[in-house]
Amino acid sequence: MRKYNYVSILLILIVDAILEGILQNIFDGNLLIIAGFVSFIFDYIICRGLLYNREGSFSDYISGIKTMTGKVFLMNILAGAIAVILLTLAMLASGAGFLFTSYSVENPKVFVSFVVLFTxxxxxxxxxxxxxNFFMADDRYRDLxxxxxxxxxxxxxxxxFSESFxxxxxxYKITLISTAIVIVVLLFTPVAGQIALIFGVIAVIALFFCTPTFRASLSDIYLxxxxxxxxxxxxNKN
Structure with a gap:
């Protein structure tokens, strides 16, 4: 893997999480689209940094925001819309359509099927x-x-796809293993909620701290x- 500044990317992710949390509190969770905008802006910043300032400081990475264009926003909005449609279909296919209503289901298998399909x-x-956002941030393709x-x-x-996967x-080895444990616990020992919670927390923490490595790996594949x-x-290929 090419060298990169892990700490810079981690700090960007932390700032992203803090800002999204603040926005969620301000709008009481009613304007998720704003949090989505914040998320893709920081994703673009990371991608731009990995292309042009891999070993740069936090401020070097953040300076990449100046290169954002309207096309970047539109492309991310389109991708977000497609993602929402697919996630909604996954929710309905899992039998968890009740989440759109005030009705609740106690069956853990419905919840697990929802989590699996949603994931x-x-x-x-x-x-x-x-x-x-690598293509959007790459100066070679900005005029397309x-x-x-x-x-x-x-x-x-x-x-x-296979390389990215x-x-x-x-x-995300730790996250995947922890998530698998949570699913098994919920399916076969639903009373062991505390065990599932512990491994769920481990999965989330690992997901966060392993993301810089994953993004750097994707940048290597991209380059x-x-x-x-x-x-x-x-x-143009013969």
């Missing part, structure tokens, strides 16, 4: 658009038309393969 939908959309950029992003997500498995994918999409 799979998140993984799929995350990997499909994994390289979106919107839909050409979208085609490039989706092509990269599909073509590099394995990078995620490698980076190695982006030109190849660009040539394929634009029809």
């Amino acid at each position: 799979l939908a998140i993984i799929f959309t995350s990997l499909l658009f994994a390289y979106m 038309a919107f839909f050409k950029s979208l085609k490039l992003i989706v092509k990269a997500g599909i073509k590099l 394995m990078a995620g498995v490698k980076a 190695d393969r982006s030109e190849e994918i660009y040539e394929e999409v634009m029809g």
Whole structure:
């Protein structure tokens, strides 16, 4: 893996989490879209930093916000809309449509099926658009038309899906193991809620602290393969 500043990325993630938490409290959780905007802005900052200031300081990374354009916002909004649709379908398919109502279900299997399908939908959309902000932040592709950029992003997500997935498995080993334990506990020993809670907390903490490594891994894949994918999409490859 190419060298990068783990601490800078971690600090950006912490600031992101704090700002999202503040916004959630201010708007009482009613304007999740604002938190989504904050999240993709910081994701862009990380991607830009990994392309041009890998070993830079926190301020070096943050300075990347100055390169954001309207196309970046529109592309992230589109990706967010697609993600919401897929997550909603996953929720309905799991039998957890009751979450749209005031009705509650005590059956842990319904909850587990919801968590599993919801997680799979998140993984799929995350990997499909994994390289979106790398392309958006890359000066080589900034002048492409919107839909050409979208085609490039989706092509990269599909073509590099397995590599991205394995990078995620490698980076999030602790999170995956802890989540598996939570699912098993909820399915077979529903009374052991405290055990599930402990491993759930471990999974979340590991997810947070392993994210810089995962993002750096994706940037390595992007730097190695982006030109190849660009040539394929634009029809310049012999």
